Amino acid sequence: MNTRLxxxxxxxxxxxxxxxxxxxxxxxxxxxxxESNEGYQVSARFDNIGGLKVRSPVxxxxxxxxxxxxxxxxxxxxxxVVTMDIEPQYNRFPIDSSAGILTAGLLGEQYVGLExxxxxxxxxxxxxxxxxxxxxxxxxxxxxxxxxxxxxx
Amino acid sequence: MSFSRGSRKIFDDISLxxxxxxxxxxxxxxxxGKTTLLKLIGGQLKPDQGTISMDGNNVHxxxxxxxxxxxxxxxxxxxxxxxLTDINVFDNIAYxxxxxxxxxxxxxxxxxxxxxxxxxxxxxxxxxxxxxxGGMARQVAMARAIALDPVMVMYDEPFTGQDPISxxxxxxxxxxxxxxxxxxSIVVSHDVPETMSISDHIYLLSGGKIVAEGTPDDLTNSxxxxxxxxxxxxxxxxxxxxxxxxxxxxxxxxx
Amino acid sequence: MLDKLQLIGQKQLAVISRLGQATxxxxxxxxxMPGVLIRPSLIVKQLYSTGVQTLIIILxxxxxxxxxLALQAYYVLVDFGAEESISQMVVLSLMRELGPVITGLLFAxxxxxxxxxxxxxMKSTExxxxxxxxxxxxxxxxxxxxxxxGFMALPILTAIFMAVGVLGGYLVAVHxxxxxxxxxxxxxxxxxxxxxxxxxxxxxxxxxxxxxxxIAVFEGHxxxxxxxxxxxxxxxxxxxGSLAVLGLDFLLTALMFGDI
Numbered sequence: 251m252n253t254r255l256x257x258x259x260x261x262x263x264x265x266x267x268x269x270x271x272x273x274x275x276x277x278x279x280x281x282x283x284x285e286s287n288e289g290y291q292v293s294a295r296f297d298n299i300g301g302l303k304v305r306s307p308v309x310x311x312x313x314x315x316x317x318x319x320x321x322x323x324x325x326x327x328x329x330x331v332v333t334m335d336i337e338p339q340y341n342r343f344p345i346d347s348s349a350g351i352l353t354a355g356l357l358g359e360q361y362v363g364l365e366x367x368x369x370x371x372x373x374x375x376x377x378x379x380x381x382x383x384x385x386x387x388x389x390x391x392x393x394x395x396x397x398x399x400x401x402x403x
Numbered sequence: 404m405s406f407s408r409g410s411r412k413i414f415d416d417i418s419l420x421x422x423x424x425x426x427x428x429x430x431x432x433x434x435x436g437k438t439t440l441l442k443l444i445g446g447q448l449k450p451d452q453g454t455i456s457m458d459g460n461n462v463h464x465x466x467x468x469x470x471x472x473x474x475x476x477x478x479x480x481x482x483x484x485x486x487l488t489d490i491n492v493f494d495n496i497a498y499x500x501x502x503x504x505x506x507x508x509x510x511x512x513x514x515x516x517x518x519x520x521x522x523x524x525x526x527x528x529x530x531x532x533x534x535x536x537g538g539m540a541r542q543v544a545m546a547r548a549i550a551l552d553p554v555m556v557m558y559d560e561p562f563t564g565q566d567p568i569s570x571x572x573x574x575x576x577x578x579x580x581x582x583x584x585x586x587x588s589i590v591v592s593h594d595v596p597e598t599m600s601i602s603d604h605i606y607l608l609s610g611g612k613i614v615a616e617g618t619p620d621d622l623t624n625s626x627x628x629x630x631x632x633x634x635x636x637x638x639x640x641x642x643x644x645x646x647x648x649x650x651x652x653x654x655x656x657x658x
Numbered sequence: 659m660l661d662k663l664q665l666i667g668q669k670q671l672a673v674i675s676r677l678g679q680a681t682x683x684x685x686x687x688x689x690x691m692p693g694v695l696i697r698p699s700l701i702v703k704q705l706y707s708t709g710v711q712t713l714i715i716i717l718x719x720x721x722x723x724x725x726x727l728a729l730q731a732y733y734v735l736v737d738f739g740a741e742e743s744i745s746q747m748v749v750l751s752l753m754r755e756l757g758p759v760i761t762g763l764l765f766a767x768x769x770x771x772x773x774x775x776x777x778x779x780m781k782s783t784e785x786x787x788x789x790x791x792x793x794x795x796x797x798x799x800x801x802x803x804x805x806x807x808g809f810m811a812l813p814i815l816t817a818i819f820m821a822v823g824v825l826g827g828y829l830v831a832v833h834x835x836x837x838x839x840x841x842x843x844x845x846x847x848x849x850x851x852x853x854x855x856x857x858x859x860x861x862x863x864x865x866x867x868x869x870x871x872x873i874a875v876f877e878g879h880x881x882x883x884x885x886x887x888x889x890x891x892x893x894x895x896x897x898x899g900s901l902a903v904l905g906l907d908f909l910l911t912a913l914m915f916g917d918i
Contacts, residue, residue, distance in 0.1 A: 271860075479788070
């Protein structure tokens with residue numbers, strides 16, 4: 251096997267390997283949906299974040315506009331503080347916009363859904379969304395349902 | 404020096420002197436560890452006790468780098484030739500030259516062809532080792548052993564299994580190269596006639612000890628029955644024909 | 659009774675001693691690295707024999723595994739009406755587990771055994787001794803390039819396996835079962851995380867690559883130079899290599915995916 255042919259095949263092999271890797275990275279993983287870090291951060295406080303995780307999506311009307319960057323717990327106000335990275339082009343959220351923790355589908359993953367408000371001032375980096383809706387915890391709903399049923403009797 | 408492998412003492416306190424510029428033969432029956440001796444000299448094995456020195460250097464006290472430097476001055480011919488099977492004859496001989504020198508390719512080409520010419524195989528330069536006969540492989544290995552112009556060459560059973568013509572070629576080569584290149588050669592063999600015809604000095608080893616030494620003439624004229632048996636090739640004598648066993652009648656009757 | 663205990667003890671000590679020998683062996687090889695890196699032609703040659711020559715089996719295996727995965731996923735998911743999640747299942751299984759593990763096992767069997775046999779043969783024909791006597795270090799010229807090549811080849815092979823598997827899954831899902839093409843790719847994009855899934859899979863393959871070639875080269879170097887000894891050495895490479903892949907897979911999975 252002469253050297254030249256060997257080297258060419260090895261080169262091809264390596265190239266194909268990298269091509270495969272890029273194909274996977276680009277087409278099959280969420281790499282291209284990684285926003286640049288030029289977006290801005292806003293925060294929101296919730297009583298219960300349910301199953302929300304870091305990197306969970308942030309969406310408006312079903313369209314993904316950012317992701318959850320940090321989840322912390324405030325010891326003094328006993329609330330969960332969720333910090334979100336919003337992509338830079340979505341910068342027209344009024345300051346009275348609301349944030350709720352919703353579930354994709356019936357049993358899907360949870361995400362932060364934003365709904366635009368009516369004010370004229372917009373959210374900027376570091377703003378806090380004050381109108382929030384905590385996650386619906388299934389056990390509580392069932393409990394409420396059973397309670398109300400019992401009440402009816 | 405002494406050397407054991409496991410519990411078997413291969414060499415028991417032997418002392419050898421290899422004179423410069425001469426062909427020294429080490430002979431003995433199969434299994435006395437002659438190849439082991441070459442490995443000890445080459446530094447691949449360490450003696451349990453004693454020293455091996457070459458050209459003033461104690462082989463086993465050298466560090467890795469110095470040992471490698473010393474080895475460049477030794478050439479070794481393995482029993483099977485030990486050619487690298489994935490490269491052709493030319494590259495096999497060029498291998499040590501390319502590794503240890505910075506000579507450019509045209510110089511290397513001349514050197515390799517000269518060495519091949521010395522063993523008579525210049526025309527075989529493009530063959531692969533698998534295409535060579537046993538004898539030719541050894542000739543190539545010999546060319547490789549002298550590639551770096553060593554001061555000492557060790558031959559491990561060079562004559563074993565050769566047809567008369569290649570035997571003659573090898574015998575001739577060992578002697579003539581020793582003369583023309585001013586080498587010190589160590590030939591390990593049990594082929595008595597060939598070895599005797601080219602050696603200046605012979606050591607006879609058996610059972611881990613030196614049984615006899617001297618010039619070929621000394622040994623031919625020796626009165627030691629063991630030496631006589633070995634040299635003459637007699638089947639029975641001090642080394643018995645029968646492997647240790649009970650008397651024949653006893654064994655057969657024990658059915 | 660005591661004899662049995664002694665036997666167990668002996669065996670254990672033998673195992674540990676061998677592990678120690680193997681580690682020292684690896685250490686010696688690592689020491690020769692600077693000399694190897696300046697001779698890339700050696701590495702290229704080894705990349706060819708370990709990598710390129712394993713390519714065919716990887717391509718075939720990858721395609722079929724991907725296709726079977728998609729098929730099986732469909733049969734299960736269709737009961738939940740969730741057959742659109744087929745791509746998620748195929749891609750995640752391939753990237754996290756099947757890609758690195760199956761490629762590793764195939765590699766241990768094909769490239770690992772070939773490496774062991776080659777080195778064992780070099781040992782028995784005294785080529786290794788010959789090199790030493792020519793003042794050339796076989797660790798540097800023979801062993802180290804093979805270790806480097808294996809450790810580079812397996813990740814490449816794994817990436818190819820994953821890619822081909824995903825495509826195989828695509829074929830079955832879209833053209834076989836009738837999932838919409840757009841759904842297949844977009845769900846995969848959304849649900850598969852570059853770092854936790856793809857990169858972790860690649861990290862696994864790097865670890866597997868190193869361990870498999872380490873075992874293969876060591877067994878070859880340590881083999882008894884008879885035909886029987888060589889057979890035993892190649893068997894050990896395949897068996898130990900495969901077990902190591904599976905064991906390490908468990909360990910790495912627990913470490914990497916345990917927090918999700």
